[in-house]
Amino acid sequence: xxxxxxxxxxxxxxxxxxxxxxxxxxxxxxxxxxxxxxxxxxxxxxxxxxxxxxxxxxxxxxxxxxxxxxxxxxxxxxxxxxxxxxxxxxxxxxxxxxxxxxxxxxxxxxxxxxxxxxxxxxxxxxxxxxxxxxxxxxxxxxxxxxxxxxxxxxxxxxxxxxxxxxxxxxxxxxxxxxxxxxxxxxxxxxxxxxxxxxxxxxxxxxxxxxxxxxxxxxxxxxxxxxxxxxxxxxxxxxxxxx
Numbered sequence: 001x002x003x004x005x006x007x008x009x010x011x012x013x014x015x016x017x018x019x020x021x022x023x024x025x026x027x028x029x030x031x032x033x034x035x036x037x038x039x040x041x042x043x044x045x046x047x048x049x050x051x052x053x054x055x056x057x058x059x060x061x062x063x064x065x066x067x068x069x070x071x072x073x074x075x076x077x078x079x080x081x082x083x084x085x086x087x088x089x090x091x092x093x094x095x096x097x098x099x100x101x102x103x104x105x106x107x108x109x110x111x112x113x114x115x116x117x118x119x120x121x122x123x124x125x126x127x128x129x130x131x132x133x134x135x136x137x138x139x140x141x142x143x144x145x146x147x148x149x150x151x152x153x154x155x156x157x158x159x160x161x162x163x164x165x166x167x168x169x170x171x172x173x174x175x176x177x178x179x180x181x182x183x184x185x186x187x188x189x190x191x192x193x194x195x196x197x198x199x200x201x202x203x204x205x206x207x208x209x210x211x212x213x214x215x216x217x218x219x220x221x222x223x224x225x226x227x228x229x230x231x232x233x234x235x236x237x238x239x240x241x242x
Contacts, residue, residue: 010213011048014206018044021202029198036199039067044206050164051214053111053221055103058096065089071196075189079139079150080182083157095165102167113221116170124159128174131155146185153181169222172215179208 007015018041026032043064049057069085072078099111116124136151144150156178163171183204190197 007048007052011052014044014048014210015041018202018206021206022199025198025202033196033199035067036071036196036203039064039071040199040203040206043068043203044210047207047210047214051210051217053113053218054109055096055099055111056109058092058099061095062089062092065092071200075194075196079144079154083154087158088161091161091165095161098165099167111167112225113167113169113218114225115222116168121170124163124170128155128159131158149181149185153178153185156181169215169218172211172218175211175214176208179204179211183208 022037022040026037042060046057046060046064049060065084065088069081069089072081072084102112102114104110104112132152132155135155136148139147139151156174160171160174160178163174183201186197186200186204190201
């Protein structure tokens with residue numbers, strides 16, 4: 001597979017954009033939210049590197065999820081705090097070691113992506129729906145203010161992270177859906193004047209843009225990988241001339 005520059009123009013647009021938006025937000029609110037800013041910037045670096053198949057994404061992911069867990073805890077978003085602190089944090093280490101097994105030949109940081117079969121997609125979708133309904137009903141019992149949104153976003157993230165660790169391109173479907181839900185949640189909190197909400201709205205907006213692009217880029221990567229494998233197989237089957 002041909003080498004490419006790790007970061008392209010759109011990657012730099014996202015990175016510069018997140019920094020610029022946080023600066024603008026600080027000026028407009030006349031305050032600098034250092035924890036929210038670091039979390040949002042680390043998060044965007046993480047997802048940009050993930051789109052490019054770089055294993056280094058897990059380093060910045062670890063910074064992002066630990067700080068975001070703290071922010072959610074302070075904002076009394078118990079589900080999101082638990083999701084990031086108890087699930088995402090250890091999954092950064094699991095993902096790192098899983099991706100190390102799938103690094104491209106001759107590459108020290110770039111993973112080989114893969115695609116699920118149709119049967120796997122159907123099973124994953126059914127399991128996700130059942131998990132969302134079950135989680136939401138449990139949250140209803142506990143008096144959650146937004147049980148269906150919380151249940152859906154939580155279980156979509158759980159599924160997406162599992163698919164990400166396994167290096168499946170289908171990870172971007174639940175990431176897109178969960179990013180849209182979390183963006184809506186933080187916009188509502190911004191309207192209420194919740195601390196840290198400004199940088200979080202910025203972060204989730206960029207997450208959503210990046211996850212849409214993630215599906216496009218990983219599909220291209222998988223297509224290139226399949227073409228390369230098909231060419232190798234065809235070459236191997238060619239008769240050797242005497």
